[in-house]
Amino acid sequence: MSFADGLNALAAKIRDKKGGIETEEATKNAFIMPFISSVLGYDVFDPSEVVPELVADVGVKKGEKIDYAIMQNGAVQILIECKKIGEPLNLAHAAQLFRYFAVTSARIAILTNGQVYQVYTDGDAPNRMDEKPFLVFDLLDLDRTVVPEIQKLSKESFDLDSVVSAAEELKYIGLIKRILANEIKEPSDDWIRYFVARAYDGKATQKVVDQFRGLVDKATAQYIADQVNDRLKSALGDEAGHVESAVRATPAEPVDVEVQRKPVATPDPDIVTTEEELDGFNIVRAIAVSEVAAERIVYRDAKSYFAVLLDDNNRKPVIRLHLNGKSVRFVTTFEDANKTGVRHDIETVVDIYKVADQIRATIRSYNIDSAAPIAVS
Structure with missing residues (x-):
């Protein structure tokens, strides 16, 4: 099974089974362990590759466990903290990851609910997990451009230097894309004022901003449609006959x-x-x-x-x-x-x-x- 096939098969399973999953443990068994094994290619039953319930005492915190640690050459490479399917992921859920990151050799940490994955490293300060993930992906709404980045975490392709070196760029690209998506979906006043300042000669009062909101929304949608149509024409052929034959x-x-x-x-x-x-x-x-x-x-x-x-x-x-x-x-x-x-x-x-x-x-x-x-x- 290819890497892409593994992703597709797991996504199909999540769509089919997620409604019947009610606990974190069930989430791990149904979705997260298959991601580690079938997608990333690690043997979940070999403790030299995957250690479940890793214990690493941190200061006054004794006996805490991280859900999974992926190993390589006897050293921890990736830490994985799991939550129940459908549960939102935030920094409060990543507290254990922060602590474990500082006391293990891991430079990659993953927070997941089995469907959404947030991947962190220590790009801002050595041995300290960043507060923002450099890679976020949803297996039920997967951006194809991130598939090669996910594959870098697999057993066959794991390359820590490559992952870390690409992390900063991926983090900011991801953040910018999410900002753009939010602004297109629900434009903020600041976003509207940006266009008012460049397209309107008068004062940008709130009334003007409200009037421009619909205009910006339509202009954005039309621009996207124009770009899509241009790409389709380029891909299918500029002549109408080419499109008709397709x-x-x-x-x-x-x-x-x-x-x-x-x-x-x-x-x-x-x-x-x-x-x-x-x-x-x-x-x-x-x-x-x-x-x-x-x-x-x-x-x-x-x-x-x-x-x-x-x-x-x-x-x-x-x-x-x-x-x-x-x-x-x-x-x-x-x-x-x-x-x-x-x-x-x-x-x-x-x-x-x-x-x-x-x-x-x-x-x-x-x-x-x-x-x-x-x-x-």
């Missing part, structure tokens, strides 16, 4: 078993695929590529809606776009096991980004058994 435009049919038995009808000349619908499709595809390969996302246009499907399968609807109404536009997502449609009113195709989480969740529900590989660069 997706299939055939009449959509209701999600119905009986319909599946009917032959595919001849394309209806009354069905016209608009530029706006193609823009919407490109946005959906851009959202979907975090879960599956782009070529697996296709569309079928119909008179009443524009359907986006996984694997060109009517039983796997991703979203339906209703963009031809004169005054009302909306999209339909499919968020439960019965694939019941949920309506979301929108103003422009850019608003499709507002249902990105639902799109990804729907694709994961179809793709969970196939465990599509994570691209490791």
Whole structure:
């Protein structure tokens, strides 16, 4: 099993089993030990590689235990402190890690609840664990760019110098990305004032800031959509014919078993695929590529809606776009096991980004058994 396969398999297990896990001990057995063994490749039953319940007396603190210590050549390399699945992770939970970090040879510490992992080192002061992690990842929402960094912690690839040297850059990149994500999702007044100062000649009163909030939100969404579309055009070919050949435009049919038995009808000349619908499709595809390969996302246009499907399968609807109404536009997502449609009113195709989480969740529900590989660069 490859490193990416191990991550995918564990993520599928977490999605399937997390609802039934109620204790820290169960979390360790179900999710954290498999991460150490199946993903990182350490033998959890070999005390020369993994020591559970490591005891290292610290000052007046006697008999405290750290959940796991990963060893190499008889020395502690990685400390792991575990919490129950779903429990939030914060510095209060890392108190034991701080203490143990100072009295062992470890330079890597991990705080985890089995789904989210926070990885620390001592970049700010030698032998003192940093207060902020240099790497944070969620196995159910994994940023593919961090996969090589996780792999550096594995038995096969472990390289302490490489991990530590990359830690500072990773820490600040991660922090900046989280700041940007928060500002895009819920813009602060300071963020809005930054744009007001550069785009508005008058005084930046609170009223002006409030007026600009919606403008900044729309401009940001449109800019992201433009960048995504440019990248898709570059990847798929600038000519419309290239894009058309990459997706299939055939009449959509209701999600119905009986319909599946009917032959595919001849394309209806009354069905016209608009530029706006193609823009919407490109946005959906851009959202979907975090879960599956782009070529697996296709569309079928119909008179009443524009359907986006996984694997060109009517039983796997991703979203339906209703963009031809004169005054009302909306999209339909499919968020439960019965694939019941949920309506979301929108103003422009850019608003499709507002249902990105639902799109990804729907694709994961179809793709969970196939465990599509994570691209490791």
